[in-house]
Amino acid sequence: MTIFHCSECGEALTLVLTPLPAVPEPPPFERPRPGARGPEATIPRGHYAIETEPWGAPYEPYPDDEEGPAQRRAGWMSDMRGLLRSAGPRGNIVLNPEDALDLIILVDASMGCCGGPSGTQGLNRACRCGQPVATLAADCTTVYELHLDADSVRADTTAS
Numbered sequence: 739m740t741i742f743h744c745s746e747c748g749e750a751l752t753l754v755l756t757p758l759p760a761v762p763e764p765p766p767f768e769r770p771r772p773g774a775r776g777p778e779a780t781i782p783r784g785h786y787a788i789e790t791e792p793w794g795a796p797y798e799p800y801p802d803d804e805e806g807p808a809q810r811r812a813g814w815m816s817d818m819r820g821l822l823r824s825a826g827p828r829g830n831i832v833l834n835p836e837d838a839l840d841l842i843i844l845v846d847a848s849m850g851c852c853g854g855p856s857g858t859q860g861l862n863r864a865c866r867c868g869q870p871v872a873t874l875a876a877d878c879t880t881v882y883e884l885h886l887d888a889d890s891v892r893a894d895t896t897a898s
Contacts, residue, residue, distance in 0.1 A: 740786065742761045742831060742891045746869035751891060753837045758787040761832050764811050780811060780883040781832040786833040793885060794826035794873050795860035808858075811881045815858065826860075831886040831893075836876055838884055840866055856880050861887060 742752045750848045764780040769859030791810045792818040799819040800806070800896060808815035809824035816822055855862050871878070871890040875881050 739896045740893050741896070742786075742886055744865035744867060744869055744871055744894055745890055745892050747865060747867040747869060749865050751839055751841065751865060751871060751886065752833065753784070753839065754896070755786045755837060756784060758785050761787040761789055761810070764883075778882065779836070780881050781834045781850075782833055783834045783837060786831050786837075789812065789830040789885065790828060790830055790833050792824040792826050793830055794824060795858060796825050797822040797858070798825040799823075800886060811880075811883075812875075827888065829888040830873075831888060831891065832883050833886065835876060835882065835884040838863070841872060841874075842866060842868070844870060854878065854880075857885070861890075 739754050739756060741750055741754055743750055762780060765778045793809050797808060797815060800821045800823050805821050806823065807813055808822055814821065844862050844864050854876035855874050856877045857873045857880060861870035861873050863872040863874050869890060871887055873885045875883055
């Protein structure tokens with residue numbers, strides 16, 4: 739059982755969570771009903787997993803002989819440089835967004851079509867002390883997950 743805390747002030751950022759062996763694949767995408775948020779959360783409530791692949795900003799062009807989605811569990815991205823892939827951090831802690839406590843919304847210019855953050859601009863959630871700690875991906879066309887930045891949080895493991 740683990741609770742994640744802000745490394746800056748020590749504030750608890752999550753409920754008590756149980757580790758999963760890997761980040762599961764997200765549920766199949768279904769076009770959301772009018773007024774619905776979109777896909778279900780990748781991580782079940784009360785759990786977390788460690789992202790072993792690069793995830794999030796910054797993004798870099800693919801080498802000429804490669805291509806694919808920008809990151810695991812996400813779609814394709816491109817800009818004037820061509821197709822992009824994540825060069826973001828490895829080791830993010832991925833959890834169900836509803837297991838986070840009182841995170842502050844930071845400015846996020848990457849709002850998707852349904853008004854949720856796409857998560858492509860980097861850290862978009864902060865601890866109550868103001869320290870940026872997480873990236874929420876929550877638009878109707880993206881995965882629904884919260885990525886705690888491994889460099890901005892610390893884990894306190896308790897006996898079960």
